Amino acid sequence: MSSCSSTSAPLLQRDSQSLTDTAPWNPDFGTFSTSLDPLLVPPADLVVLRVPTRSPPAGPKHLDRSNDGSSSDQTQSQDNLGFIETCKLYPAAIGWSAFVSLGIIMLAFDPQLLGNLYATPQFRKDFGYLYNGDYIISAPWQMGLSMGNPVGQVVGALVAGYPMEQYGRKLTFSACVLLTTGLICIQVFARSLEVLLVGELLGGLVLGCYAVIAPAYSSEVCPMAIRDILTSYVNLCFVMGQLLANIICAGTSRLDDHWAYSIPFAMQACLPGWWFWCITIIPGLFFIPESPWWLVRKGRLAEAETVLRRLASPKVDIQKNLLAIVETDGLEQKLEMGSTYRDCFKGVNRRRTEISIGVYCTQVLSGVCLISYAIYFFQLAGLPTEDAFSMGIGLLAVGFLGTVLSWPLILRYGRRTIYNTGLLCLIAMQLTIGILDCVPGHPTSVVWAQSYLMLLWNFCYDLSIGPVCFVIIAEASATRVRSKSIALATAAQGALGCIMTVAIPYLINPDQMDMRGKLGFFFAGSGGLCLVWAFLEVPETKGRTYEELDILFEREVKAREFAGYVVSAS
Incomplete structure (x- = not known):
């Protein structure tokens, strides 16, 4: 300098x-x-x-x-x-960025698996109680089991910020991988809801760290021209983990013994766990380049x-x-950007941290938390179990397609336009789902219309705010506090997810409020508030070096005017 x-x-x-x-x-x-x-x-x-x-x-x-x-x-x-x-000049950077993002697959697999098991008849029979001729898992137990992952994101994300800064990205990621392979055994051998709850809570603490490590590492090893694609790849890993869980549960849901749910837990440990980690990830830990x-x-x-x-x-x-x-x-x-959690809320960093937290929390407030309950939601809407699981696989398949198709859009249109336009479309679809649920008699045609709208909603989500969120949180924060800023955003999103985890079982369970598709009204309203905030606060960061972003934020340029400025050195 x-x-x-x-x-x-x-x-x-x-x-x-x-x-x-x-x-x-x-x-x-x-x-x-x-x-x-x-x-x-x-x-x-x-x-x-x-x-x-x-x-x-x-x-x-x-x-x-x-x-x-x-x-x-x-x-x-x-x-x-x-x-x-x-891409031709930086193949190793692309490969290692994708490698570290594999931890997100396990993070996404766990909550999706639980949501599917609530729709598995044998799991409900063994762990639930009889209600109106069918077995269900009580809302308190659904809430408790589902809390493991979001609680883990809150605590694990905040804890991850310290070793990432003290010992580096490589050592922190390696420690998380080894801990995951050990703690997952609790879930594999659980034979009661109490033991399963312990496994979810302990495993979630480590899984939450991956949500911080992956986008931070990708943003720091990749050059500017591919930075947005590699950070948005994190969202694709979320979709792959969810899709894997849906496919496994669809294949075991018809079994009429404990293997209907034991096999998915075992597959969680053997496919993406012991076998996957040991054969694919653990040997690579010795060769990961540090940031x-x-x-x-x-x-x-x-x-x-x-x-x-x-x-x-x-x-x-x-x-x-x-x-x-x-x-x-x-x-x-x-x-004076600083490097501590306190520095994330001082001076210009306060605005940058707010943007990271805001775009991540918008995911929850727009309705993405329903994806974990999608198959159960389809059942409550009136679809047969087999059709519900098929729709669940289709839901994640279109999400996978949407994320891949988002990449050329991100390269062409940047972040702000895609984010705001996509959020507007999500609000419209949630509102339509809510209106359809008000049709008297709830005919079969309405049930299928709501289900297909959920598929379209997930496609639009993974085409827009899903992947773009991870691009923004990686670019909005200053480099010296990036791990801390992403950790705070992840923790805030996880905390909001905890609230939704408590609320959704009570909102959709037939023995509680039984809202079904009327939840669309709620998420349309909360998404509308997020859209107003995003229009005012989310800047266009496409094509900016980190130094240029530092200067633009320091000069307090308005979000809507970011794209109109040119930063140059004499």
């Missing part, structure tokens, strides 16, 4: 006008440089952005920006690359350079990439 007295400075422009401090020059302020070349000076018609000149950040003065033995036409910086070209951003913050520049070389092809100018990381970290030190 250049010294504070450098004459070079980042410039923030909108159209032909400059965004600048209008206050008189203060000797406590100086210019800040995003370039190592002290000979560059800003044009006379532009005003430099001034930032406090306290103790200069340590780091990049000793770095060499020159090409490391390669001619300029053989080296590439990540800033101006297209998607296809970036170069974390290494830079720890002052381990030589190791960061080595990691960057592992993540990219030889044609990439690693020195430029390392310089960009060091300069961004130095800028955030300069702007």
Whole structure:
């Protein structure tokens, strides 16, 4: 990082006008440089952005920006690359990002499995009670069992922030994998609701950590051109975990003994658990590259350079990439971004943390928590058990398709437009589901219409706010507090999920409020409030480096105006 007295400075422009401090020059302020070349000076018609000149950040003065033995036409910086070209230059970064995101599959598998078991006749018979000629699991026990995952997200996410910053992403992920393979045994051998509850709570504590590690790691090892796709891949892993649970339960739901639910628990341990972790993930733990951003913050520049070389092809100018990381970290030190949970709510970080928390909580308030209860919901709506499980598989299949189709949309239209448009469509469909449930007699045609609307809703969700959420939480936070900011967003979403976990069984169970599709009215209303907030607060972060985002947030640019600004260095 250049010294504070450098004459070079980042410039923030909108159209032909400059965004600048209008206050008189203060000797406590100086210019800040995003370039190592002290000979560059800003044009006379532009005003430099001034930032406090306290103790200069340590780091990049000793770095060499020159090409490391390669001619300029053989080296590439990540800033101006297209998607296809970036994929060719960074195959290792893509692979390792996808590898770490595999933990999300287990996180999504667990609650989806429980929701399906509530619709499994043999599970209800063995653990429930007779009500109006059919067996059901009482609402209190549904609530208690389902609390394991969201409680785990709250506690596990907050706990994960500390080892991630202290010991790094690699060691934290490795520890979580090993703990998961051990704790899952409690669920496998549970033969009572009490033991199963203990297994859900303990396992959920570790599973919640994956929701923080995956998006943080992906955002820090991938270059800007593919950052949005790899962070949104986290949502695809959620869908894959849910789809896997639905497929397994659909195959065992017809069994008339304890294997109807024992096999799904065993598959949870053997397929995505013991066998999957041991054969696929655990050997890879020895080779995972550490986050170069974390290494830079720890002052381990030589190791960061080595990691960057592992993540990219030889044609990439690693020195430029390392310089960009060091300069961004130095800028955030300069702007006093901090690195603790308290810093997430101080100064400009407060707004950035609010955005991360808001977009994640919107997922719950728009109705995604119903997906775990989808098959049970279909049964209550009047579908036969076999058709309900088939619809459950279709629900997640269209979600998988929606996430994949969201990638070209994200590359083309960015974040803000897709997020707001998608949320508007979700609200309309929830409202329609609620209206259909008011049809007298609740005929079969209405039941099927509601079911197909749920499929369409999930497709739209995974086409828009589902994947885009993970892109935004990875980009909205400052790099120094990213793990803490994502942890807070995950914890807030988990806490809200706990509330819904308590409420939904009472709202939909036939021995309670029996609301069925009328829940659509509630989620249409809460989603509408989220849409108003998102329109006012969610910015467009497409194509921005982390340094540019730091400057835009520091200058308090309005969310609706983010796309209209150009950040440039003189």
